[in-house]
Amino acid sequence: MNVDWHAFLPEAIVAGTVILLLLVDLILPNRSKWTLGGITALGLLAAAVPIATLAADFADGGENRVFFADGYVVDELSLVLKGFFLASGYVALLLAYNTIEEGAYYRGEFYFLLVSAVLGMMMIASVRDLIGLFIAFELFSAPGYLLAAWKKYDLKSNESGMKYFLMGVTATAIMLYGMSLLYGATGTLTYSGLMEVLPGVLDGDTSSLAILGIVLVIASFAFKVSAVPFHFWAPDTYEGAPTPVAAFFSVAVKGAGFMGLVSLIFFALPAGDDVWRPMIWVIAALTMTIGNLIALRQENIVRLLAYSSIAQSGYILAPLTVAALPDGEGFGPGHTESLQAVVIYLLVYAVMNFGAFGVVIAVARRTHSGHLDSYDGLFAHAPSLAVVMTMFLAALAGIPPLAGWLGKLAVFTALISADEVWGYLLAVIVAVNAVIAAFYYMRVVRKMFAEEAPEEYLVLPPLQPTPSLQFTLGGLTLLVLAAGVTPMFSHLSEIATNSLSL
Amino acid sequence: MDTVYPLTLSALLFGIGVYGILARKNAVMILASVELMLNACNINFVAFGAAWNEISGQVFALFVIAVAAAEVGIGLAIVLLIYRNHVNVNVDEIDSMKW
Amino acid sequence: MTAVHVGFFALAFVILASAVRMVTTTNVVHAALYLMLVLSGVAGVFILLGAEFLGWTQVLVYIGAIVVIFMFGVMLTKAEYGVSDDIDNEPAKRWGALVVGFLIAALFIAVFVEALGVGDSSTGIVAQEREGTSARSVDVSEIDLALTDENVVKNINVLASDSAPWKDEDAALMDLLHEEGLDFPRETLLPGPYEIFPVLETPEGLEFAVPNWDLEGDRPAQEKSFEMKPTGTPVPRSLGTETVSVPVCDYLSGRNITRRDNGEVVMGEPLFCPTKADEVANDLFNRWVLPFEAVSLVLLAALIGGIVLARRDDPEHVRPRVEEVAV
Numbered sequence: 044m045n046v047d048w049h050a051f052l053p054e055a056i057v058a059g060t061v062i063l064l065l066l067v068d069l070i071l072p073n074r075s076k077w078t079l080g081g082i083t084a085l086g087l088l089a090a091a092v093p094i095a096t097l098a099a100d101f102a103d104g105g106e107n108r109v110f111f112a113d114g115y116v117v118d119e120l121s122l123v124l125k126g127f128f129l130a131s132g133y134v135a136l137l138l139a140y141n142t143i144e145e146g147a148y149y150r151g152e153f154y155f156l157l158v159s160a161v162l163g164m165m166m167i168a169s170v171r172d173l174i175g176l177f178i179a180f181e182l183f184s185a186p187g188y189l190l191a192a193w194k195k196y197d198l199k200s201n202e203s204g205m206k207y208f209l210m211g212v213t214a215t216a217i218m219l220y221g222m223s224l225l226y227g228a229t230g231t232l233t234y235s236g237l238m239e240v241l242p243g244v245l246d247g248d249t250s251s252l253a254i255l256g257i258v259l260v261i262a263s264f265a266f267k268v269s270a271v272p273f274h275f276w277a278p279d280t281y282e283g284a285p286t287p288v289a290a291f292f293s294v295a296v297k298g299a300g301f302m303g304l305v306s307l308i309f310f311a312l313p314a315g316d317d318v319w320r321p322m323i324w325v326i327a328a329l330t331m332t333i334g335n336l337i338a339l340r341q342e343n344i345v346r347l348l349a350y351s352s353i354a355q356s357g358y359i360l361a362p363l364t365v366a367a368l369p370d371g372e373g374f375g376p377g378h379t380e381s382l383q384a385v386v387i388y389l390l391v392y393a394v395m396n397f398g399a400f401g402v403v404i405a406v407a408r409r410t411h412s413g414h415l416d417s418y419d420g421l422f423a424h425a426p427s428l429a430v431v432m433t434m435f436l437a438a439l440a441g442i443p444p445l446a447g448w449l450g451k452l453a454v455f456t457a458l459i460s461a462d463e464v465w466g467y468l469l470a471v472i473v474a475v476n477a478v479i480a481a482f483y484y485m486r487v488v489r490k491m492f493a494e495e496a497p498e499e500y501l502v503l504p505p506l507q508p509t510p511s512l513q514f515t516l517g518g519l520t521l522l523v524l525a526a527g528v529t530p531m532f533s534h535l536s537e538i539a540t541n542s543l544s545l
Numbered sequence: 546m547d548t549v550y551p552l553t554l555s556a557l558l559f560g561i562g563v564y565g566i567l568a569r570k571n572a573v574m575i576l577a578s579v580e581l582m583l584n585a586c587n588i589n590f591v592a593f594g595a596a597w598n599e600i601s602g603q604v605f606a607l608f609v610i611a612v613a614a615a616e617v618g619i620g621l622a623i624v625l626l627i628y629r630n631h632v633n634v635n636v637d638e639i640d641s642m643k644w
Numbered sequence: 645m646t647a648v649h650v651g652f653f654a655l656a657f658v659i660l661a662s663a664v665r666m667v668t669t670t671n672v673v674h675a676a677l678y679l680m681l682v683l684s685g686v687a688g689v690f691i692l693l694g695a696e697f698l699g700w701t702q703v704l705v706y707i708g709a710i711v712v713i714f715m716f717g718v719m720l721t722k723a724e725y726g727v728s729d730d731i732d733n734e735p736a737k738r739w740g741a742l743v744v745g746f747l748i749a750a751l752f753i754a755v756f757v758e759a760l761g762v763g764d765s766s767t768g769i770v771a772q773e774r775e776g777t778s779a780r781s782v783d784v785s786e787i788d789l790a791l792t793d794e795n796v797v798k799n800i801n802v803l804a805s806d807s808a809p810w811k812d813e814d815a816a817l818m819d820l821l822h823e824e825g826l827d828f829p830r831e832t833l834l835p836g837p838y839e840i841f842p843v844l845e846t847p848e849g850l851e852f853a854v855p856n857w858d859l860e861g862d863r864p865a866q867e868k869s870f871e872m873k874p875t876g877t878p879v880p881r882s883l884g885t886e887t888v889s890v891p892v893c894d895y896l897s898g899r900n901i902t903r904r905d906n907g908e909v910v911m912g913e914p915l916f917c918p919t920k921a922d923e924v925a926n927d928l929f930n931r932w933v934l935p936f937e938a939v940s941l942v943l944l945a946a947l948i949g950g951i952v953l954a955r956r957d958d959p960e961h962v963r964p965r966v967e968e969v970a971v
Contacts, residue, residue: 058941061941065948111931111933111934112930112931114931114932114934115934149952152948152949152952155945155948156945156948156949159941159944159945162938162941163938166934166938170934173605174601174604174605174608174932174935175932175934175935175938177605177608177609177612177935178608178612178935178938178939178942179935179938181612181615181616181939181942182938182941182942182945185615185616185619185942185945185946185949186945186949188619188623188949189619189622189623189945189946189949189950189952189953190949192623192626192953193953195626195952195953195957196630198627198630198631201623201626201627201630201631202627204623204626204953205572205623205624205627208616208619208620208623209566209572209575209576209579209620212576212579212616212620213566213579213582215612215616216562216579216582216583216586217582219583219586219609220559220582220585220586220589222586222605223586223589223590223593223602223605224589226589226590226593226594226601226602226605227548227552227589227592227593227596227597228759230593230597230599232601232605248759249759249760250759251755251758251759252755252756252759252760255751255752255755547760547762548760549756549757549760549761549762550649550652550656551652551689551693552752552753552756552760553753553756553757554656554659554660554689555752556748556749556752556753556756557660557663557749557753558659558660558663558682559748559749559752560745560746560748560749560750560752561660561663561664561666561667561745561749562663562667562745563741563744563745563748563749564667564741564742564744564745564746565666565667565741566741567733567737567738567740567741567744567745568667568732568733568737568738568741568742569667569731569732569733570731570732570733571672571730571731573672573714573717573718573721574667574672574675574731576714576717577666577675577676577679577714578666578667580679580683580710581663581666581667581679581682584682584683584686587686587690587698587702588686588689588690591689591690591693591695591698592693594695595693595694595695600920600923600924600926600927601927601931601932603695603697603698603920603924604924604927604928604931604932606690606695606698607698607701607924607928608932608935608936608939610701610702610705610706611705611939611942611943612939612942613706613710614705614706614709614710614713614943615939615942615943615945615946615947616946617710617713617714618713618943618946618947618950619946619949619950620717621713621714621716621717621950621954622949622950622951622953622954623953624717624721625717625720625721625953625954626953626954628720628721629956635730635731
């Protein structure tokens with residue numbers, strides 16, 4: 044078996060970090076366990092080096108690297124997403140560092156599970172067969188179930204882990220049933236095989252088998268990206284789980300779900316577009332609308348962000364409805380546009396959502412509460428945090444020049460490029476939702492600036508986040524500003540779409 | 546044997562699993578119902594593999610068994626944790642968060 | 645109705661009856677035991693479907709390990725050995741669940757019957773008979789696949805025909821090749837009703853000799869010739885889908901056996917008889933190495949995380965301070 048070790052090096056480094064963490068955790072005495080966080084960070088950063096060299100190779104006109112019997116493809120899309128997952132893991136680590144070091148948590152095991160999940164996500168960016176997809180999914184879901192329940196003595200956290208777990212395994216069972224039907228209809232498990240066989244199957248006797256398979260697989264992905272009607276787990280899980288873990292779920296786990304969905308839609312099931320297009324259309328429209336409407340009446344900041352992230356899932360799903368539109372020989376312009384919109388939205392969303400969660404973590408260190416009222420007059424006792432939070436919320440609402448509007452713009456461009464009535468209709472729904480969403484984001488902003496802060500906080504000196512939080516929030520703030528006015532994310536998403544031109 | 550017979554069995558098993566998930570409130574029983582659904586998937590993989598005279602279906606089923614073992618381990622760890630904190634593992638009573 | 649059918653329906657009955665009891669019984673210990681019955685039945689179905697290795701793995705892993713964990717879970721959380729009335733949702737929800745479960749099963753069955761038909765093997769997927777007879781349907785399209793495979797000798801031999809007269813043609817082809825100065829090792833030629841495409845290893849790769857006489861219709865005995873073609877060339881004959889005799893593995897002797905029409909059993913070379921375990925292993929360690937390694941990490945993560953969550957903490961070691969960030 045030939046393995047392209049250069050192309051596999053990022054995963055190999057992360058896998059090595061996983062094992063190293065376990066061993067070091069075993070050997071180190073308790074007082075020096077703080078080094079584990081450093082090892083994790085170094086491992087994640089080291090894995091970014093081969094990604095950079097691979098990207099340089101692609102920039103020089105390198106070919107896609109295919110190995111593991113065609114089941115693993117390292118292309119530009121997968122590189123962009125792998126970088127995204129590594130960065131998400133790194134930011135989650137920074138957000139979690141103080142919470143984990145100070146709380147009653149098992150540190151070594153926490154970092155071990157976090158890095159395992161990152162490894163699963165990196166794999167999902169490259170796998171091109173159903174078994175690999177399933178296993179990569181489990182590799183980031185299983186640590187997720189455990190991390191959600193990581194606050195061992197907090198019943199809410201236990202409950203969050205339980206709900207996430209039960210919903211997750213049910214979704215896995217549904218996905219597996221769908222995969223088994225796809226396998227039965229086509230006799231193949233590889234994406235390339237499905238690409239080749241599926242068009243004929245959908246015209247043949249066993250088409251209903253394939254259709255049911257596609258429906259079940261897409262439905263299970265709707266669960267993973269917390270889309271309506273499979274979204275119930277998300278707010279409870281985010282609220283109960285340790286907040287840094289919730290941030291990780293809402294960005295990285297969701298991103299991995301989208302990566303799996305994107306790779307299926309673009310590399311395996313484009314022929315089944317008549318099946319999944321209306322399905323995704325309805326799911327996207329429902330997800331953004333219901334997510335936003337319920338977010339309006341939330342009184343807990345984490346639940347508010349959870350529903351906001353559900354709504355954002357709807358925006359990210361929307362452009363996928365114009366993917367794989369047949370146009371003569373190939374696909375219409377929406378094909379590339381939609382992938383670009385998904386990638387750019389994921390990048391932007393990661394920055395602003397991590398930022399908002401980072402502020403929540405920083406504020407909760409003083410207020411010990413997630414209730415919206417604890418943000419009353421935040422500007423008075425934590426001015427910098429209030430300003431930064433305002434920026435992230437404004438970005439989430441899509442107000443230029445902060446990064447958020449880029450994502451919305453890409454979504455609109457993709458939807459309109461299809462030039463179909465339903466495309467325009469979905470664009471209108473997105474626009475209406477963007478307005479609704481602005482209400483609840485601005486409600487938090489109003490509380491921070493207009494309300495009176497409790498006396499007990501006013502007598503304290505202004506709230507200083509911990510160094511790791513300061514570093515993270517500072518970096519994210521710069522990014523949310525820079526990405527809005529420079530084409531850095533557009534450039535990355537254009538690179539990612541190179542994978543479509545074969 | 547005609548492929549449709551094992552498939553019918555798997556469909557019924559899957560349906561019973563779905564019933565179990567919705568009708569039970571004990572977390573261990575819900576997990577057991579999920580196992581029924583996973584077994585239905587495995588029957589499908591093996592039956593289709595035999596029909597296509599292809600071995601990958603069986604390999605997939607092997608992976609499903611391995612992952613099911615991992616999931617049961619996780620599930621029961623969480624159940625045990627909750628039992629210790631709450632002395633009950635019924636999902637309707639473990640419901641401190643409401644939307 | 646063959647023995648396999650009888651066995652299958654008996655197992656299906658056991659599986660479904662136990663599954664129904666599992667989701668309805670109010671005794672959690674019984675439920676775990678019913679789950680064991682379901683899993684055993686499924687293992688039996690695997691074996692009937694020709695997946696012996698998987699069947700025994702199911703017994704080993706599922707029944708041997710997973711059910712035991714379940715029993716632990718039941719014992720550790722709900723150690724009432726009698727009836728418990730607190731594990732079901734209220735009746736209204738149960739009726740709803742019944743409707744949903746029934747609809748899903750009905751939808752799936754309808755799809756399967758619509759797509760595959762009952763007792764009709766002419767649709768896309770062809771069921772394979774495995775109970776001792778060695779007949780199965782071979783689609784001619786398999787030939788292309790077989791010739792691109794590196795095991796080209798093995799696979800060509802599998803594409804056999806039960807028309808006995810062809811044996812003479814095989815011999816005639818061998819003679820013809822011999823005249824051309826091409827000799828093939830005898831061990832690549834199996835006895836019995838195989839059609840033989842002798843294979844030659846050339847610097848360019850494998851080549852096979854294709855007799856270009858009409859094998860289906862009348863065969864003029866005079867104009868016999870052959871051509872050497874590279875691997876990957878479609879075989880110039882049209883079988884269509886027809887029932888032919890193929891060797892099946894006799895697991896006791898480890899050899900291929902072919903049953904002829906007259907009841908004679910022909911033993912083949914052991915070389916061509918991989919067991920199911922061989923095939924699974926071959927596939928697993930060639931195509932699916934990466935998922936195989938990744939699943940070991942999944943199990944490791946589940947193990948370590950599970951221990952952390954389930955263990956009783958040493959109060960000296962861990963400070964149970966989880967309230968500090970109460971969001």
